[in-house]
Amino acid sequence: MRADRAMPTFRTPLKATSSWNIFFNIDDLWQRLWLGHSCHATMPNMLNVHLVPHTHDDVGWLKTVDQYYYGDRNDIQHAGVQYILDSVVDQLLKNPDRRFIYVETAFFFRWWKQQSDGMRQTVKQLVNEGRLEFVNGGWCMSDEATTHYSAVIDQMTMGLRFLNETFGPCGRPRVAWHIDPFGHAREHASMFAQMGYDGFFFGRLDYQDRDRRRTDKDQELLWRASDSLTPPMADLFTGILPNGYNPPDGFCWDQSCDDPPIRDDPDLEDYNVDDVVNRFLMISLVYKTNHIIMTMGSDFQYENANLWYKNLDKLIHYVNARQANGSKVNVLYSTPSCYLQELHRANLTWSLKTDDFFPYADNAHNFWTGYFTSRPALKRYERLSNSYLQTCNQLEVLGGPFSGSGPFGHDDSWTMRRAMAVAQHHDAVSGTEKQHVANDYARRLADGWQHCQVVVSNSLAALSGSSAKRIYCDNLNISVCPLTESSHKFSVNVYNPLARPVTWPVRLPVNGTAYTVLDANGKPVDSQVVPVSGATRQVRKNRGSAANELLFQVQAPPLGFSTYSVxxxxxxxxxxxxxxxxxxxxxxxxxxxxxxxxxxxxSSLSNLETKQTIRLTQNFYWYNASDGNSSVSNQPSGAYIFRPNSSTPFVISRTAKTESLQTSVVQEVRQWFSPWVSQVVRLYADSRALELEWTVGPLPVDDDLGKEVITRLDTSIDSSGIFYTDSNGREVLQRKKDFRPTWDLEQTEPIAGNYYPINSRAYIKDDVNQLTVVTDRSQGGGSIQNGSLEIMLHRRLLYDDVRGVGEPLNETSDVFPEGLVARGRLLLTLDRPQSAADTHRPLAQEVVLQPLLTFTSGDLHPNTRLEFSGLQDALPPAVHLLTLSQWGEDSVLLRLEHQYQSGESKQHTQPVTVNLQKLFSTLEVLGASELNLSANQWKEEMTRFDWKIRAGEKPRPRRPADPSVWEVTLKPMEIRTFMLRVRLR
Known part of the structure; x- marks a missing residue:
């Protein structure tokens, strides 16, 4: 591992001695005492205004991550994060009363590496004294609509691990801080609660929701973020910031602002202290307590921190001086943790929220629901990269030391972890960045793939006993793989990252007409050669030459591989x-x-086992994107905002030209709707899902109108205007047309206002039938008509939506200069509602964590191990192995989760027990200790504030510890995190 890429080491928490427990107990107690000591005193009989100096530093948006850090390309946007941190530290040292919060560990980690030992000690002192406080603490501030929970947990863990190792308990964030994401997911709140945060603050919510909450003094609440987890496990105090994340109008003193400074020399004609103080005292903030929080900062501010702090010092001094004349306002430097502590001390009761904050609109015709689908190719690449990272992490553990240093070189998973963490940013996978920044995110992921390929090759060499060169074919989705196209004999290694066996269809580009396929036991496998479709030829252009595809289904053992000879x-x-x-x-x-x-x-879909049949018609449509020239609103569609200029989409074609293919392995109907829309309806021999492989693009814009392409499924299901979507790939929420659970909605956009993020699946149902659609990436969708489900697949727009990105979402590339082509899969299942989860839960996991194929040319060595499983036995169907990654020299991080919600399955919603010592086939587990979800605290020592939601309600009892450290019981939707000390068997 190169020193410049080394992951920070971490004190491995293992229950070897009681001294560890004492140490971490002191850690948590010390942090509470530190919080009380570092917060400025407040006035009990006054209105206390907590000024929170902060900067919001996007990990890529208008500029790349590197450009933002160094202050490059200021012709695009003036921003340099390294100078912000330099300036803030300098100004904090000049006045011990001053405070500052910092969020994005990706930037801070880079800055920290460049500091001298003396500066590092200075910063540690500021952190220890509470003058510099970390909030949120993830590698980035992730998007909440288009991210998968597993990737969010990974990026939070990476950032919090660095802070924990570098600063100890004083650097551990107590507050989640998502001031910029465009809507807020319930699953994020659940994860934050399980990570030990006391509270969560954000800035954006629907304008109608905000107006209602201001009127009702309901801008602070308790969010119950799970229907399955026992309260208060997923309960999180949530506060809505009064000015988004900006300062109040007239009180911005950054170099990027135009507000006048405080001129406090009474001998000067432009003396304005009285005016500033009077305007400040008139600010109307409606909250329940005598404490209000005020964000003093914004995007990339504090590059010249002296401007801010000099004026904030004066503001505090002159406002508080009015107390001598009877003023009841007290202003102080503060942090979100200090503010939250005062709210907790108030001991009030709070309203309860159980839904989420989607969709988000900032005005009547401005729904931020387009980004649910924007940049569909990047969204797919991010999802594939997440799958590959989990495989890389697992094989890094299973392959032992050989994985980092073997016949294929020296490497580790750090590059891929960092690239994936950056990709979770709310202007990354969301698709709301400039094109050159999107290209940079993709480049970072590609670089991560290359590094992980070394790890995977080394690990598979160690586990199989073969050091034959492994080939990776990353363009199989368009039937491109030079090895399989040209070789007469090759092998396919199928690694399965799931903790249960899977059956998976393999499609390989070939030029031969007949092949023999043998499994790991030398038995023939049914296979077929079929012609490459015309649509695939059109998409791949000159990047491959295969005339045919070889089709067969493989079976791979849990957390292991199986090798097939062709x-x-x-x-x-x-x-x-x-x-x-x-x-x-x-x-x-x-x-x-x-x-x-x-x-x-x-025309219909039937489940032959349950004897169900529904009418099902599926077709493709496009919405005409608004250009902003309207008497109703000047808001156009763009990267963020979806605003069709009509509620009726245009059908691309009412008929499809078809050809069919029927073999023992697969049956297909290949459909052509237009030169830029085609589809394959596909059914494999052993599949419980109907596959719709769609290819859309280049979207024609010769008519000067942007297009937003959907597929719509119209059924005979009586859904009553209700459909269901997942939240970040985990729990499912009910959605109802033209309805919000917490306020009376005035619907102004009948299409965009009914779109929601679909991260992995959505469904409609009635008493008899449930049609579930599993997606291969995050997409937006809705149920606009009864019995209908529509999903947006692709967007190409010609106007910027005036939300800062400054360019239209008009993607092209060297390969597709005429416009981007996107290809993806939807998987359809039909079940009884009471048993549907037994199908769609494991299916969605297979799509998220799909097998990795590697290839070797020619004959394998006779002593090569052709099959391997890293587990002694497959995990029970309800249990998912979420994380297995190297943590230290002899320690690994393990997360196990119960993947079912309460009551959604008769078979699989009971508690399940797993024995950690009997889990792995190649690892002997010597010690184990449970951590919180983000792995930065002992689980048993994690303490959080309790909050009242009704007068007299007492906190629910917390879950007792398992009697045995080895026997781990998981209840529905529970994730449990362990540090294991291991050695290879």
Whole structure:
């Protein structure tokens, strides 16, 4: 591991001696005492205004991460994070009363590495004295709509680990701080609660919701963020900041602001102290207590911190001087933790919220629901990269020391971890950045893939006993793989990152017409050669030359691999051929999908096991994007905002040209709707899901109108205007058309105002049928009509939506100069509502953590191990292995989760017990200790504020510790995190 890329070491918490428990108990107690000592005193009989100096530093947006840090490309935006930190530290040292909070560990980590030992000691002193406080503390401030929970947990863990190791308990954030994300997910609140945060503050919520809360003095509340976890496990105090994250109008004193400074020389004609103080005292802030929080800062501010602090010092002095004349306002430097402590001391009761804060609108026609789909290719790449990172982490552990240093070089997973962490930023995977920044995010991920390929190759060499060169084919989705296209004999290694066996379809580009496929036991596997579709040829252009695809299904053991040998036959049956017709149906033993012979469209879907049938028609449409020239509103669609200029989408074609393919491995209906929209409806032999592989683009804009393309599923299900979406890939929430659970909605955008983020799945149901759609990336969608579900697939827009990015969402590339082409998959299941989760939960996990294919050319060495599992036995169906990653030389981080919600499955919603010592096949577990979700505190020592939601309500009892450290019981939706001390068997 190169020194400049080394992950900070961490005190490995293991229950080896009681001294560890004493140490961490002191840590938590010390942090509470430190908080009380570092906060300025407040006045009990006055209105206390907590001034919070802060900067909001996007980890990429208009400029790349590097450009923001160094202050490069100031022609785009004047911003230099390194200078902000330099300046703030200098100004904090000049006055011990001053405070500052910092959020983005990605930037702070980089700055810290460049500091001298003397400066590091100075900063540690500021942190220890509470003058510099870290809030949130993740590698970035993640998006909440388009991120998957596993990636969010990873990036939070990485940032908090660095702070914990560098500063100890005084550097541990107590407050989650998401001041800029564009809507707020319930699952994020649940995760923050399980990470030990006392509270959560944000700035953006729907304008109607904000108006109602201001009127009712309900801007601070208790968010109960899980229907399954026992309170207060997922309860989180939540505060809505009064000015977003900006200072009040007229009180911005950054070099980027135009507000006049406080001129306090009474001999000067422009003396303005009285005017400033009077305006400040007139600010109307409606909260329940005699404490209010005021954010003093904004995007990339404090590069010249002296401007801010000199004026804030004066503001505090002159406002508080009015107390001698009877003023009841007290102003002080503060932090979110200090403010939250005062709210807790108030001992009031708070309202309870159980839904989320989506969708977000800042005005009647300005719904920020377009970014749920913006940049669909980047969203897919991020999701694939998350899967690859988990595989890389697992193999880094299972391969032992050999994985970091083996026949394929020296490397580790750090580059990929950092790239994935940056990609979670709310202007990254969200798709709301400039094009050159999106390219930089993709480049970082690609660099991470290259580093992890070394780790994976080394690990597979160690586990298989073969050091044959491994080939990676990253363009299989467009049938490109030079090895399989040209080799007469090769092997396919299938690594499964799930803790249960999986069956997975493999499609390899080939030029032969017949192949023999053997599994790890030397048994023949049913395989078929089929022609590459015309749509695939069109997308790949000149990047491959395969005429055919070799299809077969593989089975891979839990947390392990299986190897398949492929040989070209000299003589064999000809490839399967397509027929230019629409078949009446395609079916396997589980599902039957019928087609209308006149239109070529789907007409019904049946579950053959349960004898269910629904009418199902699926087609493609596009919304005409508003250009802003409207008498109603001048708001155009853009990277953030979805605003169609009509509630009725345009159908791309009412009929599809079709050809069909039927083999023993797969049945397909290939559909063409237009030169820029095609689809394959596909059913594999052993699949419980119907696959819709869509290809959309380049979106034509010759008519000077942007297009937002959807697919719509119209069914016979009586959904009553209700549909369901997941929250960051975990718990499912009910959505109702034109309805918000906590206020009376005045709907002004009937389409965009009914769109919600779909991270991994959505469904509609009635008493008999449930149709679930599993997505392969984050997308936006809604149920606009009864029995209908629509999902937005692609967007191309010609106008900027005036939210700061400053360019239209008009993606092109060297390969696609005429416009980006996106390809993806939707998986459809039909079940009884009471058992649907038994299908869609594991299916969604398979899509998120899909098997990794690696290839070797020619014959393998006879002693090569062809099959391996890292587990002694598969985990129970309800249990998902969320994290397995190297932490120290002899320690690994393990997360296990119960992946079902309470009551959603008759079979799988009971508590499940797992024995940690009997978990792994190659690792002997010597010690274990439980941590909180973010792995920066002992679980048993984690303390959080208790909050009252009704008069006289007492805090719920906390969960007792398991009697055995080895026997771990998981209840529905519970994630449990462990540090294990291990050695290779």
């Amino acid at each position: 040989s070209l036959q000299r003589r064999g049956p000809p490839p399967a051929s397509t027929r230019p017709r629409t078949p009446p149906a395609i079916q396997n033993k589980f599902l039957r999908a019928t087609f209308d012979p006149d239109t070529g469209l789907l």
